[in-house]
Amino acid sequence: MSGAMRKSAPFRVLLDMDCVLADFEGNYLKCFREKFPNEPFVPLADRRHFYISDDYKKFEEQSPDILSKARSVYETPGFFGSQPPIEGALAAAKEISGLTNVEVFLCTSPLTKTPGVHHDIMEKLEWTEKHLGMDWVKRVIITKDKTMVHGNILIDDRPKIKGVLKPLPFKHILFTASHNRHLDLRATTAAERLDNWTDGSWQTLVEKYMKLM
Ligand SMILES: Cc1cn([C@H]2C[C@H](O)[C@@H](COP(=O)(O)O)O2)c(=O)[nH]c1=O
Numbered sequence: 001m002s003g004a005m006r007k008s009a010p011f012r013v014l015l016d017m018d019c020v021l022a023d024f025e026g027n028y029l030k031c032f033r034e035k036f037p038n039e040p041f042v043p044l045a046d047r048r049h050f051y052i053s054d055d056y057k058k059f060e061e062q063s064p065d066i067l068s069k070a071r072s073v074y075e076t077p078g079f080f081g082s083q084p085p086i087e088g089a090l091a092a093a094k095e096i097s098g099l100t101n102v103e104v105f106l107c108t109s110p111l112t113k114t115p116g117v118h119h120d121i122m123e124k125l126e127w128t129e130k131h132l133g134m135d136w137v138k139r140v141i142i143t144k145d146k147t148m149v150h151g152n153i154l155i156d157d158r159p160k161i162k163g164v165l166k167p168l169p170f171k172h173i174l175f176t177a178s179h180n181r182h183l184d185l186r187a188t189t190a191a192e193r194l195d196n197w198t199d200g201s202w203q204t205l206v207e208k209y210m211k212l213m
């Protein structure tokens with residue numbers, strides 16, 4: 001095939017799941033308050049750290065087992081599968097994947113802290129099948145190290161993406177979540193923010209990076 005006929009490499013968009021497509025934060029607070037109605041809780045407006053336990057440490061004196069209780073909420077089977085989609089996320093994911101010469105993969109980390117707690121992996125696949133369909137299940141990449149995944153941009157709410165590859169092999173776009181809203185971008189690995197899936201700003205952002213690559 002001559003150079004003129006060769007198709008350019010697809011632009012690859014990696015979409016995180018928790019807090020980007022699925023409402024982890026809202027679901028967490030709802031489940032925590034249902035399970036522990038008499039415990040103190042952190043409202044979304046007061047979230048400051050990526051790890052929920054870091055925000056619940058302040059209650060340890062009044063409630064000594066608060067951290068294990070806080071962890072037990074997302075470690076309970078059913079939690080990941082029951083997350084509602086974030087507003088506009090599913091439509092945006094489908095639209096992005098419909099763009100010419102664009103490929104979308106879902107890129108999400110598993111729970112790895114507690115032995116025997118791995119149901120989240122199955123639930124992430126089930127969530128994808130339920131909300132996006134079977135075609136998307138084969139696009140799910142579950143990895144603790146997202147730097148090992150090839151992509152042009154990663155849309156992710158985690159402030160710092162860390163892994164074996166440095167510098168990051170993709171542009172990190174910080175998806176705004178209650179836990180990262182207060183952060184200056186300089187305290188993150190991200191090039192810029194995406195605040196939501198509803199105001200059309202994702203289109204401008206994707207077009208911009210497609211032109212740059
Ligand atoms: C908030 C929070 C999350 N986790 C776990 C839950 C998921 O398995 C991942 C999130 O991964 P992502 O791909 O970066 O969205 O982290 C946790 O263990 N503790 C927490 O407080």
Ligand SMILES: [Mg+2]
Pocket residue numbers: 016017018019020156157158
């Ligand atoms: Mg996330």
